[in-house]
Amino acid sequence: MRINTREELVKARERYLASLNSQRKKILVCAGTGCVAGGSLKIYERLKEIMDGLGVKNCVMLEKEPHDSVGLKKSGCHGFCEMGPLIRIEPMGWLYIKVRLEDCEEIIQKSILGDECIERLIYCDKEGNTYEKQEEIPFYKQQTRLALEHCGQINAESITEYIAVGGYQAVAKALFDMSSEDIVNEVIKASLRGRGGGGFPTGKKWQQVLNQKEEVKYIVCNGDEGDPGAFMDRSMMEGDPHRVIEGMIIAGIATRAHYGYIYVRAEYPLAVSRLQTAIDKANKRGLLGKNILNSGFDYELKISQGAGAFVCGEGSALTASIEGNRGMPRVKPPRTVEKGLFGKPTVLNNVETFCNVPSIILNGADWYNQYGPENNHGTKAFALTGNVNNTGLIEVPMGTPLRKVIFDIGGGVKGGEFKAVQIGGPSGGCLCYNDKDNHLDLPLDFDSLKKVGAMIGSGGLVVMNNKSCMVEVARFFMNFTQNESCGKCVPCREGTKRMLELLDDIVEGRGTLEHLELLEELAETVSETALCGLGKTAASPVTSTLKYFRDEYIAHVVEKRCPAGQCKALVNFTIDATLCKGCTKCARMCPVGAITGNLKEAHTIDTTKCIKCRACIDGCAFHAIHEV
Amino acid sequence: MLSEQEIAKLNTIMEQHAYDKTQVIAIMQAIQEEYRYLPEDALRYAAKELKISEAKIYGVATFYENFSLQPKGKYVIKVCDGTACHVRKSIPILNEFRNQLGVSESQPTTEDMMFTVETVSCLGACGLAPVCTINDEVHPSMTPQKVKELVAALKEEKA
Numbered sequence: 136m137r138i139n140t141r142e143e144l145v146k147a148r149e150r151y152l153a154s155l156n157s158q159r160k161k162i163l164v165c166a167g168t169g170c171v172a173g174g175s176l177k178i179y180e181r182l183k184e185i186m187d188g189l190g191v192k193n194c195v196m197l198e199k200e201p202h203d204s205v206g207l208k209k210s211g212c213h214g215f216c217e218m219g220p221l222i223r224i225e226p227m228g229w230l231y232i233k234v235r236l237e238d239c240e241e242i243i244q245k246s247i248l249g250d251e252c253i254e255r256l257i258y259c260d261k262e263g264n265t266y267e268k269q270e271e272i273p274f275y276k277q278q279t280r281l282a283l284e285h286c287g288q289i290n291a292e293s294i295t296e297y298i299a300v301g302g303y304q305a306v307a308k309a310l311f312d313m314s315s316e317d318i319v320n321e322v323i324k325a326s327l328r329g330r331g332g333g334g335f336p337t338g339k340k341w342q343q344v345l346n347q348k349e350e351v352k353y354i355v356c357n358g359d360e361g362d363p364g365a366f367m368d369r370s371m372m373e374g375d376p377h378r379v380i381e382g383m384i385i386a387g388i389a390t391r392a393h394y395g396y397i398y399v400r401a402e403y404p405l406a407v408s409r410l411q412t413a414i415d416k417a418n419k420r421g422l423l424g425k426n427i428l429n430s431g432f433d434y435e436l437k438i439s440q441g442a443g444a445f446v447c448g449e450g451s452a453l454t455a456s457i458e459g460n461r462g463m464p465r466v467k468p469p470r471t472v473e474k475g476l477f478g479k480p481t482v483l484n485n486v487e488t489f490c491n492v493p494s495i496i497l498n499g500a501d502w503y504n505q506y507g508p509e510n511n512h513g514t515k516a517f518a519l520t521g522n523v524n525n526t527g528l529i530e531v532p533m534g535t536p537l538r539k540v541i542f543d544i545g546g547g548v549k550g551g552e553f554k555a556v557q558i559g560g561p562s563g564g565c566l567c568y569n570d571k572d573n574h575l576d577l578p579l580d581f582d583s584l585k586k587v588g589a590m591i592g593s594g595g596l597v598v599m600n601n602k603s604c605m606v607e608v609a610r611f612f613m614n615f616t617q618n619e620s621c622g623k624c625v626p627c628r629e630g631t632k633r634m635l636e637l638l639d640d641i642v643e644g645r646g647t648l649e650h651l652e653l654l655e656e657l658a659e660t661v662s663e664t665a666l667c668g669l670g671k672t673a674a675s676p677v678t679s680t681l682k683y684f685r686d687e688y689i690a691h692v693v694e695k696r697c698p699a700g701q702c703k704a705l706v707n708f709t710i711d712a713t714l715c716k717g718c719t720k721c722a723r724m725c726p727v728g729a730i731t732g733n734l735k736e737a738h739t740i741d742t743t744k745c746i747k748c749r750a751c752i753d754g755c756a757f758h759a760i761h762e763v
Numbered sequence: 764m765l766s767e768q769e770i771a772k773l774n775t776i777m778e779q780h781a782y783d784k785t786q787v788i789a790i791m792q793a794i795q796e797e798y799r800y801l802p803e804d805a806l807r808y809a810a811k812e813l814k815i816s817e818a819k820i821y822g823v824a825t826f827y828e829n830f831s832l833q834p835k836g837k838y839v840i841k842v843c844d845g846t847a848c849h850v851r852k853s854i855p856i857l858n859e860f861r862n863q864l865g866v867s868e869s870q871p872t873t874e875d876m877m878f879t880v881e882t883v884s885c886l887g888a889c890g891l892a893p894v895c896t897i898n899d900e901v902h903p904s905m906t907p908q909k910v911k912e913l914v915a916a917l918k919e920e921k922a
Contacts (some may be wrong), residue, residue: 169890172901216890363845366887401792401829402886442788443828445884459785520889522845527890557846595889597846608768611849615884621826703861 136339141307142431146299147256150199151299157201158194158248161225164229164708165287167212167373168366168405169370174236175220176209181239183207189243197295204249208296211374213287214528215274218258221313223269224286230269231256260546261524272326274525277544279506281514282490283530286374291409292465294416297377303422304379305493309388311431313496318389322492324500326512331448331485332562332592333355333668334581337492340482343472344390347480352392354383355476356401357453357485358406361445362560363615365595367516369484370528372399374407375490376413380423382489385496386482387434395434396476398453402439410438426550443559443617449667450475450483452621463621464667485593487516507533511580521597533603537566541575541598542630551600555684559592561612561619562672565605571685588679604701605684606691610638612676620670627670630661634677646692655681688733703747706762711735714759765804772797773805777812784813787823791830799839800831836872836879842895842905845885853869853893857882860895864913872905877921 137145164170164179186193193648213221218232224246231242231253238256241438245251252267259265266272281284287297297303309318309421323338345351356379360368372379399407414436416679417423425433437458445451447462454476456462461686475481495503504512507582516530517540524546531540537556541548553575555565566574566589577583599608617631640646658674658681665671681688689694691714697705710730717735720730732738740751740760752760774792791817794805801824810820815886824830832851842857860866860880871877888894890922891903902913 168886168888168901172888172891172903174896219890282890318921361884361886362848363849364889365885366889369887402883422836440789440792441827442792444826456788457785459787459823461822465827518847518889519894526847526892538807560846595846596848599850601852608850611846619884679823 137419139421143309144303144307144323144428147295148298148301148304151295153199153201153617154198155206155296155299157203157447157592158206159203161206161208161223162242162247163208163210163213163225163290164289165211165213165219165221165223165369166209166291167216168403169212169216170219170221171405173220177346178220178222178234178239179207179209179238181236182243182317185239186247189248189687191243191247196292197293197737199295206290208290209292211286211291212528213269214283214370214398215272215525216527217525221287228268228270230258230266231270232258234486234527237286241422274527274529274544274546276482277539278503278529279514279532279533280299280530281494281506282371282378282487283375285368285378286528289375291374291376291416292412293446294377294413294420294422295552297375301497302377302493303381305496306384306388306422308430309385309496310432315389315391318385318496320343321500322495325495326501326510327488327491327495327499327503328511328513328581329484330487330491330515330591330593332559332590334591337484337488340472340484341386341389344392344480344482347473347697349480351394351477351479352390352609353476353479354386354390354392354395355454355457355481355483356383356395356489357448357450357483358397358403358679358706359441359448359453359485360403360466361400361448361619362593363561363597364518364520364557364597365560365593366518367594368452368530369403369576370407371486371490371516372397372403373409376406376410376714377417378493379410380417381414381485382492383436384423384427384434386484386489388432390480390482392431392480392482393435396434396457396477397436397440398439398441398457401443407438407440414438423697430621439538439695444621445615446667447619448668449669452667453595454481461621463623464669466666487594508578511582515579515591515595517579517594519545519596519598522550522600522603523547523549523598531579533580534583536576536578538575540579540596547597548598548600551602553598554603555599555605555608557597557599557608557676558595559590559675560595562590562669562675563592563595564589564675565599565608565683566679567683569647569683588682590675593710602699602701604642604699605687606638606678607642607699607701609677609680610635610642613673616669616673620673624666626664626668627666627673628715630657630665630671631670633657634661634674638650641688642697644691644695644700646700647690647693648689651681651688700762707742708740708745708747708749708751708760709763710740711759711761712739714757718756720754723752724754726750764806769805770808774812776843777809782813783784784815787813787820788789788827790819791824795830798834800834803832818875831874834876836877837921838877838897839879839881840895840897841881841886842883843886843888843893844882845889845892848885848893851892854907855907856893856895856905856910859910860914863910878917 452462715737722730
């Protein structure tokens with residue numbers, strides 16, 4: 136049913152909201168990639184089955200008129216991925232964690248038919264405190280969710296629910312109450328900066344495209360979230376696809392562009408299907424297509440799928456890929472705002488940036504400016520992963536200290552002491568905490584991170600404990616960049632290869648102090664001469680680890696020792712004679728016969744034969760075998 | 764040589780994309796879905812029909828990680844080696860798959876064409892690291908022990 140005018144949109148909202156509010160209870164089953172992998176869709180089916188079996192009136196899609204039933208919804212990512220599969224029960228706001236199929240019957244009986252919270256399914260922290268309500272859990276309590284506002288709160292596949300919570304009102308406001316210039320100025324005033332990495336002012340970019348004289352212009356959404364360890368954009372596309380679309384339409388109105396493309400990486404099949412459903416529904420409702428809300432504004436939106444190339448996250452490579460070419464960056468200028476997709480002026484922003492737009496338009500720049508420090512306003516979503524207790528998707532105001540993110544929200548470091556956090560993916564750097572440098576109290580925003588040689592990037596935060604070797608981490612990223620280098624420019628193609636060789640030498644025990652000098656020299660050359668942003672920043676993981684963890688590099692090249700005990704070539708195994716009982720188990724387990732000794736006497740390892748397979752360590756009941 | 768049936772299938776795919784040469788990536792994805800790889804003949808045919816050179820289509824096909832010019836196994840196992848999975852020890856998972864199936868980096872597919880083992884840079888399921896996918900189904904929190912069980916279960920399914 137088409138929504139033809141602004142008045143109809145307002146009426147539709149009232150009706151849908153009344154219908155949404157009339158749902159007696161709501162069960163929101165997390166259907167993000169993480170929880171789906173944990174079996175949440177089966178849980179969803181089971182809940183439906185049980186309610187149908189018991190004759191409980193329920194609905195999976197919002198009904199047009201108010202009614203009295205239980206709403207069962209597949210929602211977007213709730214964010215607390217570590218605890219999945221997650222289920223939220225409304226109106227109470229209870230969050231059930233690690234739900235299993237066997238729990239479904241009890242959930243329906245106690246929490247849906249009755250009003251009882253099931254104690255064993257709620258979150259319990261390390262101190263034994265339990266939390267019934269989702270909003271009270273420390274992981275959520277410390278967050279400010281603006282871009283992720285609807286993720287986990289509404290049915291991700293329903294346009295009616297999105298409209299019910301105020302969706303597309305910002306498009307209406309932009310169409311009828313504001314000129315293109317007004318929109319651009321509002322975004323400039325909000326000082327929204329690109330959330331994809333660089334942090335370029337979004338309003339300025341839009342203004343440049345608005346000023347172009349060309350007839351045809353494009354809006355492109357970068358959903359090629361290739362940074363390993365980041366999944367914010369994926370969650371937004373999966374969990375609140377209409378918000379991405381709405382942001383893109385507003386960008387179209389602001390720059391007088393009538394065509395949009397969302398470029399999604401092929402590794403995100405769920406995001407592609409949710410976006411496609413959302414686009415189809417918006418077209419059917421007349422919120423996309425010709426003459427939106429009878430304003431005379433046309434906007435056509437398409438999805439373009441990537442095919443697995445990290446470099447396509449770079450602007451000119453991405454547009455080349457949409458055009459059906461090899462995704463290789465080109466020399467700039469001309470810049471994308473002048474000659475982008477199909478040679479036309481193009482606005483290219485990432486998913487999270489577009490997600491911030493609707494609320495800026497609706498609530499105004501002043502409202503937005505209350506979050507975050509000067510020139511870095513708003514919030515930022517982060518994917519908190521690695522050696523941290525509460526992995527997941529979070530959103531905090533810009534400028535939130537790292538300590539708060541890792542310890543208060545993340546619940547602290549897992550499996551060891553805090554050592555470092557890698558931020559910004561292969562283009563970012565490692566932050567640390569020691570006598571010289573304290574990055575834990577560093578505010579997370581564009582400008583502060585730049586000062587210490589890191590960047591927000593798209594927002595991946597990988598926490599590492601003291602068992603992680605920083606040289607190995609640098610090697611890991613260099614290996615990634617080297618694999619993903621498109622090969623067009625020499626500095627990146629050859630430079631990353633040589634840097635990887637040097638790092639390989641160091642972790643395999645062939646390194647010398649000259650290796651470090653050469654690494655630094657190469658890093659400088661590559662960052663100064665590479666063609667695109669990815670090449671220019673390819674050396675960041677190396678330079679930042681060399682800066683903050685130089686001791687560790689020195690230990691590798693001078694003492695031939697890996698302080699974290701991760702670099703296999705530099706580790707030797709020994710048997711502690713005081714602990715060894717001479718049970719002969721290790722000697723029998725060793726696949727190469729490197730362990731010898733008599734029964735009931737301490738054994739020894741011949742390190743020249745040892746292949747470091749760890750079979751002996753894992754097998755020793757007396758913990759007598761150690762790495763040195 | 765392509766059979767008539769294959770040509771009809773390829774034509775349908777290209778019709779769905781209106782023979783638009785800018786859609787060549789989407790077209791190749793559809794072809795790959797059909798064959799599980801990109802056969803040379805199909806690529807030549809697509810190039811001719813889309814009026815682009817064979818060199819161009821080959822160039823695009825070899826640029827992107829997702830395209831394979833070699834046939835893949837029935838079960839494609841992708842072990843995630845993104846940062847989050849890496850720090851939560853994804854390499855032992857990869858090695859266990861390779862050991863269990865007797866494949867390697869240079870020889871990723873088993874001789875009976877049942878399994879292909881490859882790495883992927885990030886699946887975005889970092890909260891559940893380390894993960895792998897088997898024909899796009901995500902398996903969370905992997906351990907070498909789970910690998911053994913999974914491979915055994917898949918082999919049983921096949922038998």
